Amino acid sequence: MESGHRNRIEEAREAHTRETGNQLCLERKNKTVANQREQNMDERIPPRMECIGVCVEELCPVCGDKVSGYHYGLLTCESCKGFFKRTVQNNKKYICAEKQQCTIDISQRKRCPSCRFHKCLHVGMRLEAVRADRMRGGRNKFGPMYKRDRALKQHRKALIQAGGFRIDSGPPLGSSIHHRHLRPLPILHSNPLPTARPPPLCSLLPSDPLAATQYQCTFFSSWTIKSEHTNNSGAPGSAARTHSEELHARPFSQQGPRMPQLVMEFVRCDPDELQLQNKITARLLQEQSGWEKHGNPSTFSLMCVMADQTLFSIVEWARTSIFFKELKVNDQMTLLHSCWSEMLLLDIISRQVLYGKVGSLLLVTGQEMELSYIASHASLTLASLVQRGQELVEKLHILKVDRQEFACIKFLILFNPDVKQLEDHQFIKSMHEQVEGALLEYTLCTSSHLLGRFAHLLLCLSELRSLSTLVEDYLYCKHLSGEVPCNNLLIEMLHAKRSWA
DNA sequence: ATAGCCTTGATA
DNA sequence: TATCAAGGCTAT
Numbered sequence: 135m136e137s138g139h140r141n142r143i144e145e146a147r148e149a150h151t152r153e154t155g156n157q158l159c160l161e162r163k164n165k166t167v168a169n170q171r172e173q174n175m176d177e178r179i180p181p182r183m184e185c186i187g188v189c190v191e192e193l194c195p196v197c198g199d200k201v202s203g204y205h206y207g208l209l210t211c212e213s214c215k216g217f218f219k220r221t222v223q224n225n226k227k228y229i230c231a232e233k234q235q236c237t238i239d240i241s242q243r244k245r246c247p248s249c250r251f252h253k254c255l256h257v258g259m260r261l262e263a264v265r266a267d268r269m270r271g272g273r274n275k276f277g278p279m280y281k282r283d284r285a286l287k288q289h290r291k292a293l294i295q296a297g298g299f300r301i302d303s304g305p306p307l308g309s310s311i312h313h314r315h316l317r318p319l320p321i322l323h324s325n326p327l328p329t330a331r332p333p334p335l336c337s338l339l340p341s342d343p344l345a346a347t348q349y350q351c352t353f354f355s356s357w358t359i360k361s362e363h364t365n366n367s368g369a370p371g372s373a374a375r376t377h378s379e380e381l382h383a384r385p386f387s388q389q390g391p392r393m394p395q396l397v398m399e400f401v402r403c404d405p406d407e408l409q410l411q412n413k414i415t416a417r418l419l420q421e422q423s424g425w426e427k428h429g430n431p432s433t434f435s436l437m438c439v440m441a442d443q444t445l446f447s448i449v450e451w452a453r454t455s456i457f458f459k460e461l462k463v464n465d466q467m468t469l470l471h472s473c474w475s476e477m478l479l480l481d482i483i484s485r486q487v488l489y490g491k492v493g494s495l496l497l498v499t500g501q502e503m504e505l506s507y508i509a510s511h512a513s514l515t516l517a518s519l520v521q522r523g524q525e526l527v528e529k530l531h532i533l534k535v536d537r538q539e540f541a542c543i544k545f546l547i548l549f550n551p552d553v554k555q556l557e558d559h560q561f562i563k564s565m566h567e568q569v570e571g572a573l574l575e576y577t578l579c580t581s582s583h584l585l586g587r588f589a590h591l592l593l594c595l596s597e598l599r600s601l602s603t604l605v606e607d608y609l610y611c612k613h614l615s616g617e618v619p620c621n622n623l624l625i626e627m628l629h630a631k632r633s634w635a
Numbered sequence: 636a637t638a639g640c641c642t643t644g645a646t647a
Numbered sequence: 648t649a650t651c652a653a654g655g656c657t658a659t
Contacts, residue, residue, distance in 0.1 A: 272652085
């Protein structure tokens, strides 16, 4: 308030100076301000955009407007920055008048603040970047991340320029992917990074788990270091909460119920759907050059490439995730070799539940495939697998399973205490218990049916497990008949489990 | 309430 | 010292 008052005085003084033209009356500070403004007008803004690199063309992941810089964790436009700030600072609560599926773009972003805010969170805007103390200026802990992201974008830009293609302006995934029963790809916002030939799993995991710690290693620290954003509004009872409660239950954005801290961390670990979509699409584009030489690939081969790339993203997710990154590489590999098909299936199923439409299968690339097409063209085995998958999607849909719960289920699958040959079995068992506890706590917070919801989720998990075994068997048969494209992670995974048995 | 522009201030 | 992401101000 005081600073606002001072600003008004300064502005009044500047206005007066402009009017009178009496530059001599200006204080030195005011001269600096004036100089800065002049710089803003001519040279300062363009270099800044240069600095951002590719973001000159990059669009806000929330509404598609022009990006103005990094705000609250990622590149966004000025309006979404302001919207996010207002929402968090003023602890606003919105309710969607529709089904929480409103389109957010430049023209419609004002229409539904609820969906806009959800999208802000979904694309990765960080609540904790909004300062509780409202202090201006300076830098926060995200600085290094912004720097890395900038470097990465520059690197991508260089690669894309060298490769001579881009995905968001060029033709959509060539006819080979595009034709037949797939709907066109949606507009993709950022320039994806084509990856090199798939390396084996062991080379994807760091030899020293601690070496993998980059930005996301704040997971553990968040257990001990209080987040920048704390609710100081003096909610009733907050003062009486114990330290343990403080760690496990924090006010959760707009919904009202308290979300266990651990669940929040799990959600934070979750890769962004759009980024994943871009990455895998880029990989498919790269594969395309190979296909052009050998004719169009079968739909099944395409699905294998998508599955393979999804596996890479799963490994990447696990590698940088809370608890998992603390494990020895051998245990990391054992766990991943053990759960890959469940993770893959969960990835597909959660996409249908969270974003999919009835009657079609939403692929990781954002394309849609008609279920009726699958039913009529796939083999009996595959059609029945898809059918069982759909039934599970339906169950989870009825339960209205949300991102938070899916994030927990991923960790439940990953830390499977029933896996043999683990060096640190005790740690994995205790992690599994912690995840289960967090999920239970979350379901108790969000559901009025007490243990019913939690039990239903565990039943679905059990169904997922049995289905994944069938999927593995099916894929292994296809592999034996030479239909699974070679040199990939999918095949490594298929072999890994068989070699134990 | 929104969104564009302005001020601030820790850090590289 | 320049940078740039925070918060602030204000016309719409």
